[in-house]
Amino acid sequence: MIRQWGDVNIRGAARYIAKRIAEFAVSVVALSFVIFSLLYIAPGDPARSLVGTRKATPELLARIREQYHLDDPFLSQYGRWLEGAFHFDFGESIRSGASVSDTIAPHAVVTFELVLISLAISAVVGVACGIAAAKGRGRLRDGAITVAALVGTSAPSYAAGLVFLYVFALKLGLFPIYGIGNGSAADELWHLALPAVTLAFGVGALLVQITRSAMLKEAASDYTVFMRARAISPLRVTAAQMKNASPAILTSAGLVLAGLFGSTVLVESVFSIPGLGNLLASSVTFHDVPVVQAIALLLAVFICAASTAVDICVYLINPSWVQRHGVRWKGGRHERIHA
């Protein structure tokens, strides 16, 4: 007996979810492996890399060797690191000597706030503009939105951020220039506004393109013509089109989240926001390997988790669509994002 939950066949859904989670696990393990092994691919002695900017005395090198078990076989070192990672234990920062997870935590909060705000902005504005462009196909507003979207998807986020910073903060004085303010929530939100818009510009533009082409496809469909031929209200026609276009748009949400987490590194640096990205960039410069590894793993896991969650949601909303378009449909043939 096939058990149904709404339109979803439960056994099929369970199989799909299990498959998708397994893929997620494989991706995360592979990523963690790559991130960890980079330290060893680097030319020279890993102990020296871990010295960072301290003075490399023989005693210090010996201590580091012991602390990081550098004389153990590679795989057992990796296993130990991964096990620590499960408990958010990434060792100590070379730069500050403080625990890596304590160092990262406050930065992570800021980055999450930033990403969430820009997710909201890009989702609302991107989808709305995409629909507006499709509905006004060939008109001026379509042209303007399409060009803006092309610029948004092509321009690197830090370059766009710099232009925004100069125009809106420096010249027009509409927004603060640097940092996240004096600590009050309202002030922080105020400081995050322009960076969030910058982040949203790039990924929102992708959403515009995906939404526009999905809605155009639905508008040209036979069922649309047939609904119009029956004098069904335009509102209801648009609702049907949006429902049919939604899997294509929703699937891109995974891409959007990946783009947000990827670009945040650069945008934070432009606006001097003390988030994960800024910490990553400065830790890279300081060769603070444990911090770099921890942040990279954290961001990579979030990116993979986001796309997994989105895929599962899309499946539950419309299983047949997923079956038609395959497990991971990344927008059209050429839609992708800087991440």
Added chain:
Amino acid sequence: MSASTPRLRQGATLASAGFCISLGILAVVLAFVLFPEAFAPNALAQDVAHGGLPALSSGHPLGTDALGRDVLKLLIAGSRSALAGPLAIAAGSMAIGLLLGGIAGWYGGAADWIISRYADLTLSMPSLLLAIVAAGIIGGGYWVSVLIMVILYSPFDIRLVRSAVMQQKGMAYIESARLLGLGARRILVRHIFPNVTLVIFVNFFLNIAYGLVSMSSLSYLGLGVSPGAADWGRQISDGRALLFDNPACALSAGAAIIITAVAVNMVGRQIMERSL
């Protein structure tokens, strides 16, 4: 019923105008890449006494940077490192895509399974993040970053070539070529590749645009290019401190990146749309 209203035709005219302008821009940038010395001799000559001059200063239309170097010359000289890497990325990724995608699409079976899983896996990796970490930890220069990008970009080409080859494989004319008893290599080279070159070419263009963004992002973070080199990303991060004195320093580099990336993207998309 192909539609072309006055409204839509107007859109088409605009698009082809954009296409021509983009081609013009790319031609200029290419000239800068090939002959930087002709347009901007001694771009790296420093003159610290005249650092941070604003735009429209005498002899320096875009002013100077903190080290007193002429911003316009820097901009022209920086085009090389902005485009050389992306070109190499696009070419390398295309080569891998043709080879692995062709094998996966034509032979199917185990080869396809392995190559597809490899592509899925690399596709799930955030490329810019990994490049930052790799460049940071390994500390390799520009070309190490390029190599990482080639590896992380290639799954797009692999998938593209694979699905194009698979689609071709099912076409009636490929089946009849097989019935003629033609060999696999002849069918791939004479019958399939001529029909997939276009999508690959378009993707080549888009890869350049993405590569431009990725590579300049790295150099913006100070990775991949040595300090003091002429590079657009570098110019932005250096010019940021100069935003009050000479905003043209950072803004012109930002504009150069945005305009070039938009132009490359525009050309790629227009070729794609015209060929459909």
Added chain:
Amino acid sequence: MINLSVKNLKVGIGGADILDVPAFCIGGIAEHAPRIGIVGESGSGKTMLVRSLMGLLPAGVSVSGSYAIDGIGFSLNAKEREWRGVRGARLGMVMQDPFTALDPLKKCGRQILDGVPKSSRASFDTRAALAEVGLAADIAGRYPRELSGGQRQRVVIAAALATEPQLLIADEATTALDVITQKGILDLLDEIRERRSMPFVLITHNIRLVYQRTDMLIVMDGGRIVETGPTREVIADPQSAYTRALIEEDRLLRVSAYPEYRVGGPVILKVQNVEKSFGAVKALRRVDIEVCEGEIVGIVGESGSGKTTLARIVAGLESADGGDVKFFAEGTPKIVFQDPYSSLNPAHTVRFAIEEALAAFGRPLSELSEIMDLTELDDSLLDRRPAKLSGGQRQRVAIARALATHPSLIVFDESVSALDIATQNRILGMIERLRGERQLAVLFITHDLSVVRMLAGRIYVMHEGRIVDSGSAEHIFEDSKAGYTRALVSAS
């Protein structure tokens, strides 16, 4: 009864008129609801004509003319909101493709209900609406994807009727369906017309259909109306050359002798007990056929009957799960596919395509011009690529490519189905000639009875993976006892 009239109707794309109709009217011409047929080939403007009367022209098409509904003027360029008074309550439409006309994400009952006018929504009975189109009540709770093509088209009709139209326009509404399903849908339209006294317009490329199903006929060609009148009179005594040609081309309207049933040549293909499954689907069940030298054999069946699988097995593109395929002549059988757009490689010229085939079989390249002549291709086409060829020319190049290898047997898999009737007839004539000149055996696979009626001396009928009937053409058409064959023949 509704009365539509339009004068000086012009529809244009990018400045060029694709439709030019000085005067056209529907309704008020008969005591009882008339059945009106509009016939013409694709591109003749018949769809544009009715779509312009409903404001449903595709984006980018311009329209002008004076339009009146029941004597009251209405602008052809009206706003979407104004058109909503005309669509549905006045004019209903049934679209061609039942697989795409319904919203895939909405249950059928909901879709029918969507179009019901607000005033009658409270009293609307979906069960009765489904019963009217011959569907069970439980269809209301199903999604379109769970239904067959014929069922979906019935849901589409129910949805169109739910708006209580005064005139129903069926635009190629049966073209995408199998012949037997087609007949059911057309019978249904007739029934509904009787019950509701509602006239309908049947738009089709098939002159036989309008002959059987309509009272009034409008013939269109190249965006113009070339002839109108009572259907019987127009068919019996066509005034325009175009209508005459249309009737002339229709193979079943034209009464001719059955192709000769030839016996005696040696058997060159023997298919015995062949079985084939794709997963759980049994495509072929114990199929036996034979083809003799220089003979044209037809295989007729609906979509899904297994006929294409059989063709591919004979050509060596699939292998059978069980049974034997024996080929007694030299070489291998060649195949010509259905779709003229994918049968030639778009990257290569006609010359390349044919020379490659010649080279592959070690034939001298000098045979090129002989083959071009045989397939009635002009030498000026040699350096063209497929994009610059018509559908008929492409199929002839595909045949030329097959002939280049001097085969003893060519399998044609629906090879003319995508072409217009005049082109079909020309290619069928050519195949018959090649059979005579080259002692070529032909296995012709099609869903279209009229094609085998014209060409094949011997016919196999396939249904659900089995050969259910076989015999001479005359036997199949005139006195077969097999129930399925008779249903098929009577539906054509």
